[in-house]
Amino acid sequence: MTFKKKLCLGIINFCVLMTGCTGSKKSAADSSSLKDLYKSDFLIGTAMNVEQIEEKEPKAAALIPAEFNAITAENIMKCEVIHPGWDRYNFDLADKFVAYGKRKNMFIIGHNLIWHSQLAPFVSEIQSSDSFMLFMTNHINAVAGRYAGKVNGWDVVNEALNEDGSMRNSIFLEKLGEDYVTKAFELAAKAAPNTELYYNDYNIEQPQKRAGAIRLIKKIQAAGVRIDGVGIQGHWSINKLPLEDLEKSIKEFAKLGLKVMITELDVTVLPNPWDLKGADVNQNFEGDSAMNPYPSNISDSADTKLALYYESLFKLFLKYTDNISRVTFWGVNDGQSWLNNWPIKNRTNYPLLFDKNFNKKSAYEKVAALK
Ligand code: XIL
Numbered sequence: 001m002t003f004k005k006k007l008c009l010g011i012i013n014f015c016v017l018m019t020g021c022t023g024s025k026k027s028a029a030d031s032s033s034l035k036d037l038y039k040s041d042f043l044i045g046t047a048m049n050v051e052q053i054e055e056k057e058p059k060a061a062a063l064i065p066a067e068f069n070a071i072t073a074e075n076i077m078k079c080e081v082i083h084p085g086w087d088r089y090n091f092d093l094a095d096k097f098v099a100y101g102k103r104k105n106m107f108i109i110g111h112n113l114i115w116h117s118q119l120a121p122f123v124s125e126i127q128s129s130d131s132f133m134l135f136m137t138n139h140i141n142a143v144a145g146r147y148a149g150k151v152n153g154w155d156v157v158n159e160a161l162n163e164d165g166s167m168r169n170s171i172f173l174e175k176l177g178e179d180y181v182t183k184a185f186e187l188a189a190k191a192a193p194n195t196e197l198y199y200n201d202y203n204i205e206q207p208q209k210r211a212g213a214i215r216l217i218k219k220i221q222a223a224g225v226r227i228d229g230v231g232i233q234g235h236w237s238i239n240k241l242p243l244e245d246l247e248k249s250i251k252e253f254a255k256l257g258l259k260v261m262i263t264e265l266d267v268t269v270l271p272n273p274w275d276l277k278g279a280d281v282n283q284n285f286e287g288d289s290a291m292n293p294y295p296s297n298i299s300d301s302a303d304t305k306l307a308l309y310y311e312s313l314f315k316l317f318l319k320y321t322d323n324i325s326r327v328t329f330w331g332v333n334d335g336q337s338w339l340n341n342w343p344i345k346n347r348t349n350y351p352l353l354f355d356k357n358f359n360k361k362s363a364y365e366k367v368a369a370l371k
Contacts, residue, residue: 034353034364035069037371041321043107045070045328047264049336053097059358060332070107070326072263073097074338077110078118083139086122091146098150107326109263110147112155112200113140114184116170124171132175137187144191153196155231155263156188157181161201165212181216182223189226200231200263205242205249217256229325230256231263238269238305243316250316254323262317264330266351267309268339269294269302292347306350307362314367333358 034044046068053076055061064071075081076093083089094110101108114136126132144154160181162168172180181199188197199220204213213230220227230253236242253260271291289295294302317324331337335356339349353364360368 032368032371033067034368035067037368038327041318042324043070043326043328044068045072045107045109045326046332047072047074047111047328047330048097048100049074049331050076050093052332053093053100055100063354063358064332065104065106068106070109070328071097071101072109072111072328074111074331075118077143078112078115079123079139080118080120082143084120084122086135087138089142094143094147098147102150107152108150109328110144110151110154110195112158113144113188114156114172114180115158116168116172117159119171126175129175132171133183136172136176136180136184140184140187141191144188144195147195148192149194151192151195153198153229154188154192155200156197156227157184158200159202160199160216161204161209161212163203163206163209165208165210165215167212182220182225185220185227186223186225196228196259197226198229198231198261198263199227200233202233202235202264204230205232205246207245207248210245210249210252214252214256217253217258221256227258229259229261231261233330234262234265235330236265236267236309237272238267238302238309239272241309241312243312246313247316247319250320250323254320259325260320260323261326261328262324263326263328265313265327266330266337266339267306269298269306269350270339270344270347272343291344294350295348298350302350303362307366310353310363311366311370314370318370329353334361 038044044067046064048064048071051057052060052064053073073094076097081090082094098108123135126135160168160170160172167173167178176183185197188195199213199217201209201213203209217227217230232246232249250260271293317327329352331352333354333356334350334352337349337351339351340347350361353361353367355361
């Protein structure tokens with residue numbers, strides 16, 4: 001090769017490299033959406049509230065289908081909304097939610113069938129075990145049955161475990177005994193044969209609770225009952241990144257033959273002086289201004305820390321794309337997050353990838369730039 005040709009090729013290669021670099025940077029940060037960037041890795045989901053389901057907020061209505069390809073109902077499929085009386089059901093919002101997902105060609109997750117929280121008041125008045133079993137059977141048949149073939153996955157049982165891995169002392173445990181979990185999956189499998197069925201809980205990346213979840217899942221499997229996946233909720237705090245435990249959990253759950261999902265991802269940046277762990281929605285605390293350090297804007301250092309946190313999380317998720325089928329955020333933007341009101345009411349939190357004006361945060365850019 002002549003010197004001239006060598007020089008020429010060198011220049012061409014240099015140009016390709018330069019345009020290649022700037023080109024891919026541009027697409028990650030500016031033009032591509034998360035669902036497109038992560039298309040060959042896992043689904044990217046969001047929880048939806050009522051206003052979003054009814055497409056009442058123009059910015060959310062544009063952003064949700066652009067960025068996400070999976071949706072979870074934040075509240076409207078919970079017992080207190082969908083099954084308010086013994087033989088009364090209210091499917092209006094759930095029908096709208098499912099129709100929305102179909103229209104937008106999204107993966108639809110029903111959340112949830114069996115949970116001790118947000119139950120309709122009539123449930124606590126049911127006396128006998130037989131009547132309680134009838135309630136659970138009717139509930140699953142009616143709700144999972146109605147959306148069979150329409151909802152792609154159900155959180156069949158939510159939060160059945162204590163932090164030490166033992167069974168949570170809920171009304172379900174009290175009335176039906178430990179086997180209620182297996183029974184719920186059996187009923188769901190019959191009512192919705194082509195729907196994926198999940199066990200969903202917070203802190204199950206932690207060793208003791210993870211062991212409890214594994215015991216529970218093995219029990220379901222040993223009974224010959226179908227379970228397809230496990231949802232690690234992912235309500236984490238900027239002060240603690242459980243990367244090692246999370247990695248172990250992904251491996252261990254995958255070993256059970258299950259799909260692994262991060263189902264309710266958000267990262268609180270606010271102080272938590274009681275060292276409250278997890279996401280028990282029944283715990284609430286009065287706050288003072290020290291508990292609300294960023295009432296109008298997040299500090300640069302907290303914003304950067306959050307971005308690096310999300311970057312490490314998604315780096316880990318990308319290591320396990322064979323096992324992880326979906327990563328769902330618990331809300332679209334910071335302004336709508338439940339963490340503004342839990343565990344203390346009326347704070348300003350910044351746990352998601354979009355700010356309250358639907359602008360992409362540094363955390364979004366970090367997650368996008370990994371692709
Ligand atoms: C939360 C909702 O986001 C709030 O709007 C509601 O007031 C309480 O429940 N774990 C779960 C979710 O499985 O259903 C909870 O959602 C958050 C914790």
